[in-house]
Amino acid sequence: MRPVGQANVVAEPVLRIEDLSVCVERDGRSNLALSSVSLSISNGEIVGIVGESGCGKTMMALAIMGLMAENCRTVHGSIALQGLEITSLSARSMRSFRGRRMSMIFQEPMVALNPLMRVGRQVEEVLAIHHIGNRSERRRRVRELFAQVGLSGSGFRSRQYPHELSGGMRQRVMIAVALAAEPALLIADEPTTALDATVQAQILDLLLDIRSRLGTSILFVTHDMGVIAEVADRVVVMYAGQVVEVASVQDLFARPGHPYTAGLLGSITAASSVPEGGDLPTIAGRVPSLEEIPLGCAFAPRCAKVQAHCIDNRPQLATLETGHLAACWFPLPSVGDPRTSATSHSEGGK
Amino acid sequence: MIRFILSRLVQAVVALLGVLTVVFFAVHTAGNPVRLLVPQNASAADIARLSHQLGLDRPLVDQYGSFLLNAIHGNFGYSFVQNQPALNIVLSRFPNTVELAAGALVFALALAIPIGILSAVYRGKWVERVLMPVILVGQSMPAFWSGILLILIFAVHWHIFPSSGQGGLRALILPSVTLGSISLATVARMVRGSFLEHLNREYVRTAKAKGASMPRVLIRHVFRNAFLPVLTILGMETANLLGGAVITETIFAWPGVGLLTVQAVQSLDFPVVEAVVLFAATIYILANLAVDLLYGVVDPRLRIQGAD
Structure with a gap:
């Protein structure tokens, strides 16, 4: 069966994750690294996953790819790629999906490529693994891909080794690798974090360009709200292995519902307007380790608006407005929006 | 260059x-x-x-x-004992040592590389638990004991191989196993360590994300990368073997440089001792130079400017 991408008649999302829980075993104890996570990505959509380090963003990406470390296990839930459940697939079928229907680019382009293999061959290998084309067709396709990711000319040759390329060029090679077999889903795990600001902008432009030309859906993992604002259509905010807010990028930036989201936004939007010598706004405290995630709302210990009710009861995702969900007992009232006034709740909590 | x-x-x-x-x-x-x-x-x-x-x-x-x-001038004088130029005596023994060294290396590598890779890939599984003790035994048995044990079993008891002397492949096997089992342990440990380290590298994750199977990941990606440190050990092992295996050659009466060394030292045959030592040192230096040049062949990052 060939994946035909947009030809699906039913508007089946490219990726649908439902109620996914993953546990990590360490020193004989197992802890939930992802707890009841749900999300979906439609055709050609860019969904950003945002959160501080240790929130489970990368774990989610690796769970989708089936590349989690040996001590991690999916305990519950489903991951469906183009309508096909993949958590129960054999290792062999999973391999035939990886790189073909979904692919991934990583944070460190400096080390993500094999240092001893010419970059052209690293791209060609994807095609060889999935038996796409004969040798000369594959060569032609590699040249095409390099042109597509902006690597033609300027002294670049596909016979070069990774160490002969700059960080930005290597990330472009990685993107060429990821796109080679025309996957429906591209997972980008902090793809620009290790790059200079100007190179970062170029890579983001390239990803946007790929989406609009090829219709590739992109799951974009980052801790950087600024990057989210530039690329994402929808945003999933994660905290301590849970999804705490889902919204379109406009809604999220205009009316964050979860205090954690507001904190993340506060630490970037205010950064430019901090008076000289003033402290940058931050979220006090740190992300709890897997062993110490509280029973109630995971964010409660760091939340400025915490109530007694939050300590013992875990909030579920609830709709604030169409397409905007937050997991908070007392979501932030949006400015000038009487619909989501949470004052009555907070009275009740006291 | x-x-x-x-x-x-x-x-x-x-x-x-x-x-x-x-x-x-x-x-x-x-x-x-x-x-x-x-x-x-x-x-x-x-x-x-x-x-x-x-x-x-x-x-x-x-x-x-x-x-x-x-x-x-390459002149170490005449052997006190044999009345021949000392260097000629050493050189005439060298082909025998090369033969034994080659046998030992082939034996060691043929086992060490698969054992090292398997025990890295199946770390903590039964495969590793069986293989590691084998390596440990190989490493802890001194040649003067394992050699005699092999002679006892395969030459004296079963008459499969000759107990000593040189001549044909059959005579080469016991000394090769004796000499090679020490290198086997060293190389296998090095292969295992290097593979373990490289299996956790990011480029391996990239290869898996492409859909590559484990054999493909190992052969196409990890092998060459992980082999660099092994190459260093291999150079030193080769140099050691070519310099003459004193104990093994003595046990099996193998007419190589090692046996010559023992005989020369015992008879205080100064010119021969001096020629042997200089010869071994030269081999050592050349083997290490060869390894350094091989690095450049394997790893493009180490290629010396202007060589490419």
């Missing part, structure tokens, strides 16, 4: 001069060979005459000067 090799050769010459000096003074303080050469009832005059003939009555510094000068 040429400059690199030249500078390495200059270093090599300095090292060899050092080796020559150390070996000269070491052997000349080891005892008087003349007493071993003359009959038991020889008179003091006989001893003095022979000493004079061999030049051993000259001041040590004087002897050292002419030794160095001759050695540079």
Whole structure:
């Protein structure tokens, strides 16, 4: 069966994750690294996953790819790629999906490529693994891909080794690798974090360009709200292995519902307007380790608006407005929006 | 590239001069060979005459000067015992040592590489728990014991292989196994360690994300990367083996450089000892130079400017 991408008649999302829980075993104890996570990505959509380090963003990406470390296990839930459940697939079928229907680019382009293999061959290998084309067709396709990711000319040759390329060029090679077999889903795990600001902008432009030309859906993992604002259509905010807010990028930036989201936004939007010598706004405290995630709302210990009710009861995702969900007992009232006034709740909590 | 090799050769010459000096003074303080050469009832005059003939009555510094000068010309003098040029004796034994070294290396590598890879891939599984003790046993058994054990079992008891001497493939097997099992353990451990380290590298994750199978990941990606540190060990092992395996050659009466060394030292045959040591040192230096050049072949990052 060939994946035909947009030809699906039913508007089946490219990726649908439902109620996914993953546990990590360490020193004989197992802890939930992802707890009841749900999300979906439609055709050609860019969904950003945002959160501080240790929130489970990368774990989610690796769970989708089936590349989690040996001590991690999916305990519950489903991951469906183009309508096909993949958590129960054999290792062999999973391999035939990886790189073909979904692919991934990583944070460190400096080390993500094999240092001893010419970059052209690293791209060609994807095609060889999935038996796409004969040798000369594959060569032609590699040249095409390099042109597509902006690597033609300027002294670049596909016979070069990774160490002969700059960080930005290597990330472009990685993107060429990821796109080679025309996957429906591209997972980008902090793809620009290790790059200079100007190179970062170029890579983001390239990803946007790929989406609009090829219709590739992109799951974009980052801790950087600024990057989210530039690329994402929808945003999933994660905290301590849970999804705490889902919204379109406009809604999220205009009316964050979860205090954690507001904190993340506060630490970037205010950064430019901090008076000289003033402290940058931050979220006090740190992300709890897997062993110490509280029973109630995971964010409660760091939340400025915490109530007694939050300590013992875990909030579920609830709709604030169409397409905007937050997991908070007392979501932030949006400015000038009487619909989501949470004052009555907070009275009740006291 | 040429400059690199030249500078390495200059270093090599300095090292060899050092080796020559150390070996000269070491052997000349080891005892008087003349007493071993003359009959038991020889008179003091006989001893003095022979000493004079061999030049051993000259001041040590004087002897050292002419030794160095001759050695540079490749002349180590005549063997006291065999009355042949010392270097010729060493060189005539060398092919036998090469044969044994090659046998030992083939045996060691053929087992060490798969064992190392398997115990890295199946870390913590039963495969590793079976293989690691095998390696440990190989490493802890000294050649003088494992060699004799092998002779006892395969030559004396079962008559499968000859117990000593050289001649054909059958005679090569027992000494190769004895000598190779020490290298086997060293190389297998190195392969295992290096593979373990590289299996966690990011580029391996990239390869898996492409959909590559484990054999493909290992062969196409990890093998070459993980082999670099193994190459270093391999160079040293090869040099050690080519310098003559003293114990193994003695046990199996293998007429190589190692056996010659023992015989020369026992009879205080200074010229031969000196030639053997210089020869082994030269092999060592050349093997390491070869490894350095091989690095560049394997790893493009290490290629010397202008070589490509």
